[in-house]
Amino acid sequence: MVENCEAVLDSKSAPLHPRVLRPGDAVRLVSPASTPDEQAVEQAVAVLERSGLRVELGRHVFDRYGYLAGRDEDRLGDLNEALRDSTVRAIIATRGGKGAYRIADGLDLAALRADPKPLIGFSEITILHLAMWGGAGVPGIHGACWSAAQFGERAEQSFLRALLTTEAVTIRCEPHEPTSTLTTGGRAEGILLGGNLDMIATAAGWTLPGLQGAILLIEDVEKGLGHVDRNLTRLLKSGALAGVAGVAVGQFTGFASSKGVTVVELLRERLAHLAVPILGGLPFGHGDNPVAVPVGTQAVLDASGGTLTVAAAMR
The missing domain is CATH 3.40.50.10740 (Murein tetrapeptidase LD-carboxypeptidase, N-terminal domain)
Known part of the structure; x- marks a missing residue:
């Protein structure tokens, strides 16, 4: 019998790690x-x-x-x-x-x-x-x-x-990425959860797990700024982002400015409401040659040092 997929775990739950792959698997x-x-x-x-x-x-x-x-x-x-x-x-x-x-x-x-x-x-x-x-x-x-x-x-x-492998992954802020200017200071630890911003907002209220204590991962591609604004505002107003420990920002690719406002400026204004460490400029998302990163594992976001270190998904 297939269970209903409403979230029952949150960011404080211990991960159930899969076995690392071996040749022949x-x-x-x-x-x-x-x-x-x-x-x-x-x-x-x-x-x-x-x-x-x-x-x-x-x-x-x-x-x-x-x-x-x-x-x-x-x-x-x-x-x-x-x-x-x-x-x-x-x-x-x-x-x-x-x-x-x-x-x-x-x-x-x-x-x-x-x-x-x-x-x-x-x-x-x-x-x-x-x-x-x-x-x-x-x-x-x-x-x-x-x-x-x-x-x-x-x-x-x-x-x-x-x-x-079972090796942790360290991803560094890349100054040429436009979202790098969002980086603040500070440090946060928690389970890394998220990915595509549009899907995170879509999941709110049904498959989105509790994010208290989590590091939120976000990226997106080619949407109107109003769409990004609505998604972030929905997550903020609904309380879905309450207690988030930090935010890791990847590539926001293919966004045009709207009436003089850029997607980076919009992200800065919306994310400021969280008052947590933010690390931008991370090379994951829809840009060229993106880095693969585990999600659902323990991570350390060092905004002051410009690094995101993530434990392996596999054991």
Whole structure:
């Protein structure tokens, strides 16, 4: 029986870490949101097989149903099938896009708790990461953009390190990233939760776990500033961000200014209400060659030193 995916855990819960992957382990590629490009999937398979992993494809990976990778029941079926298969040691989303929010409350959380395995993806996949943490306490990996134009050496190496080792990850603020100017001072510790801002706001009230004591991770791409404003205001006014210990800000890519206001200025004004350490300029999100980072694990945000150190998702 599939449980309702309303969040029952919070940022103070102890993570239920999956086992680190070993050569010969099976990974399953699924498409919980939009249909991937076949060339991108071929690239993903090549990267994984070079690392000694066995790659399997979900039955509906290339389905098309409008802007979705098939019907809701088929996309969810592929994901739950992977959760229930004891031979599958990690689940990798082929892309984001749209539609993961339609199936986030249908995850087989009992299977996930009984056999923890990470979900790897970002953007739209954030809402599934939040549901898996809130319902089962299982960490994931935010990253792995399979677009050939974006998936460079740094992206590949950080993805494989997050999947195949138990090493902590340290990400440094990059001054050329526009959000670097948001950096304040101070230090915070807590479970790192979040990812795509739009999906965090979408999850509020159902799959968003309690964030008290957490470090909030945010990034986004190509939306109107009013949309970003509404998302942050909703999270602030609803109390969803109450007690957040710090904020790690990644790439906000493709945002045009509106009437003289930039997305960085908007973020600064909204995030100031939290009065917590903020570290911007982190190279994860929708930009070129993004770093993969574990989510749902313990992290230390050192805004004064310009670093975010995150414990491994795997054990």
